[in-house]
Amino acid sequence: MKLASYRKKSPWILHYNAGGCNGCDIEILACLGPKYDIERFGMINTGNPKQSDILLVTGPVTKRSRERLVEIYAQMPEPKVVISCGACASTGGVFRGMYNCEGGIDQYIPVDVYVCGCGTRPEQIIDGVVQALGILEKKTKELEESVRLKKEAVNEGKQLNRRNIADEIKPLLS
Amino acid sequence: MAKQYEIPIGAQHISLLEPLHFKFTTENEKIVNTEANVFYVHRGIEQACVTKFKFRQVSFVVGRVCGLCSISHSTAYSQVAEKLLKIDIPIRAKYLRMLVIELDRIHSHLLCLSHVAENSGFEALFMKTMQYREFSMELLEAVCGNRIQYDFAIVGGVSRDLKPEVGQTILKRLKTFMPQLEEIVDIFKTNWTLSLKNKGAGIINKEMVYRLNAVGPFARAAGVPIDVRNETEDLLPWKEVGFEVVTETSGDVYARNLVRLKELYVSIRIIENIINGLPESALITETKAFPEGEATVRLEAPRGELFYYAKGNKTQVLERLKIKAPTFSNVAAMRAAFEGNEYASAPAIIASYDPCLSCTAR
Amino acid sequence: MKKIETTLENLKKDIGAFYKEDLHHFMVMNAVETGDKMEIQWFFSDYAHPCETTCFFAMITPDEEVPSIKDIVLSSWVAEAELVDLMNIKIENTQKGFVLEPDFETGPLRKNK
Numbered sequence: 278m279k280l281a282s283y284r285k286k287s288p289w290i291l292h293y294n295a296g297g298c299n300g301c302d303i304e305i306l307a308c309l310g311p312k313y314d315i316e317r318f319g320m321i322n323t324g325n326p327k328q329s330d331i332l333l334v335t336g337p338v339t340k341r342s343r344e345r346l347v348e349i350y351a352q353m354p355e356p357k358v359v360i361s362c363g364a365c366a367s368t369g370g371v372f373r374g375m376y377n378c379e380g381g382i383d384q385y386i387p388v389d390v391y392v393c394g395c396g397t398r399p400e401q402i403i404d405g406v407v408q409a410l411g412i413l414e415k416k417t418k419e420l421e422e423s424v425r426l427k428k429e430a431v432n433e434g435k436q437l438n439r440r441n442i443a444d445e446i447k448p449l450l451s
Numbered sequence: 452m453a454k455q456y457e458i459p460i461g462a463q464h465i466s467l468l469e470p471l472h473f474k475f476t477t478e479n480e481k482i483v484n485t486e487a488n489v490f491y492v493h494r495g496i497e498q499a500c501v502t503k504f505k506f507r508q509v510s511f512v513v514g515r516v517c518g519l520c521s522i523s524h525s526t527a528y529s530q531v532a533e534k535l536l537k538i539d540i541p542i543r544a545k546y547l548r549m550l551v552i553e554l555d556r557i558h559s560h561l562l563c564l565s566h567v568a569e570n571s572g573f574e575a576l577f578m579k580t581m582q583y584r585e586f587s588m589e590l591l592e593a594v595c596g597n598r599i600q601y602d603f604a605i606v607g608g609v610s611r612d613l614k615p616e617v618g619q620t621i622l623k624r625l626k627t628f629m630p631q632l633e634e635i636v637d638i639f640k641t642n643w644t645l646s647l648k649n650k651g652a653g654i655i656n657k658e659m660v661y662r663l664n665a666v667g668p669f670a671r672a673a674g675v676p677i678d679v680r681n682e683t684e685d686l687l688p689w690k691e692v693g694f695e696v697v698t699e700t701s702g703d704v705y706a707r708n709l710v711r712l713k714e715l716y717v718s719i720r721i722i723e724n725i726i727n728g729l730p731e732s733a734l735i736t737e738t739k740a741f742p743e744g745e746a747t748v749r750l751e752a753p754r755g756e757l758f759y760y761a762k763g764n765k766t767q768v769l770e771r772l773k774i775k776a777p778t779f780s781n782v783a784a785m786r787a788a789f790e791g792n793e794y795a796s797a798p799a800i801i802a803s804y805d806p807c808l809s810c811t812a813r
Numbered sequence: 814m815k816k817i818e819t820t821l822e823n824l825k826k827d828i829g830a831f832y833k834e835d836l837h838h839f840m841v842m843n844a845v846e847t848g849d850k851m852e853i854q855w856f857f858s859d860y861a862h863p864c865e866t867t868c869f870f871a872m873i874t875p876d877e878e879v880p881s882i883k884d885i886v887l888s889s890w891v892a893e894a895e896l897v898d899l900m901n902i903k904i905e906n907t908q909k910g911f912v913l914e915p916d917f918e919t920g921p922l923r924k925n926k
Contacts, residue, residue: 296494300518302518303599306468341493345491371515375498396597396598663887682864683863749866775841779892782891
């Protein structure tokens, strides 16, 4: 089975609310519904960070949810893309400067796509997700590219083999 | 005694829209004890309202407390500020506020119902309910200019007028929604698979509701007629537009679904009455006074009673603002209703509470 | 809104005499700072029509311990735990850490900390 080829076309999304007002979350839910239907891009909402490729975060990061946010991000496998949904996830929005808010998720995890608006419209979320698909593909290519191919070819005279190296370091070890 | 296991749900879980953490102590799959951690999204809005923002700006800030019932928050704040300013608002503004609150209630209840269906494992009904819900979002956009976060109620009145053609569109769309609603009601009432997950799950009885001071559809499903629209009429004339209180008796997930579905009929009737008899007047009462004294306001949000307390000191900035959200009252009862249920039905029970944690935590 | 003044000693007696489970509905607790003193308020409403809001209030100094009404009104523990964290006051049998993180600077709603 060519798992990679399926994965390229159907990224799974993970949704986490880091302290927002629910507004963007219900718009994400509306995106999953029949009218906007992001399942046509092969996406489904999954609850498991270990199976997901795109992380949708809403809300300014509150003090209690920041550790969970970083933990979820760390559990996701590479390559991964982070989308911040809404004004308060991107910059802190109206909550910027409140005592229990951190003001934007990009202080804790790297963000690839910023979606604006309070609250974001489903069309904007779809636009952001489609942009994220491009980024995901680019990141996948970077990961898959072999590092060895980029290195310069070794001259024949200078070529080493394992036995020679072992002979060289033997006196050093003893 | 069998061995006890502790199983957590949350803070991030597929069945939760918001960060919410429940720790269940289970014995042979039956829940015997629950611990709740509901303050993941505490942001500190109350403090910002009395330090950073002037009292006229606060009605936009408190709308951001919750995206689902933002109109209830901004209306309740506007009412409490009008009490402090000692002004009365024009009659048309009152009717328009009621119109948007009821439209908001339709979208909120349909979202909750679709969520219950999804968490009970009925994906097709989730899709169907979400599809039928879109009309209310489009109507709210036509009336207020935004799908969520309406910023419609401001101190002294409302910010926008209702155009007659928009009113006609609302009536037309409600007519097409009626057969769709009948269809959903039929599925929720008679579907056998759904009833296995919903009937008899998460029961709370009348005595417990009184003892634990629950509010909203959660309390009405147990047969307690708590509804602020039924109790006060000094600020918004609910009885005039045909409000009736809806109750059920069994108090389980099924009863909560039915209460929400029946309330949709009441909301539709109220909206039709408002549009057909919308009085003509100005939209806003201008005043140059400053808030003084203290006042309280109660309002029925989609999830239950919303309570605002405000104290002014004759300056631009309020001295104290206290917000009590409906789910805040329900936390104690939510814990009690889990007892004796199977762990597998916990997601459906959580969805049927319709918890709004961004309201609770502020 | 009907306001009834009470003291910390008489609080349990007053609320116990007033509160009937099937008549009154406990809403929330609140605290307002007025100068050096602090006003603690308990809000009740009733199920009758038209309904009336009743508010019990007591003036305290911030380091006094407020008695808990958990044994009269079962659901009041949520409001009490919230007030302890946000206003940094002491309430009988109530721990810190329900609303804010345990290492948080205490009493964000207090004006003169």
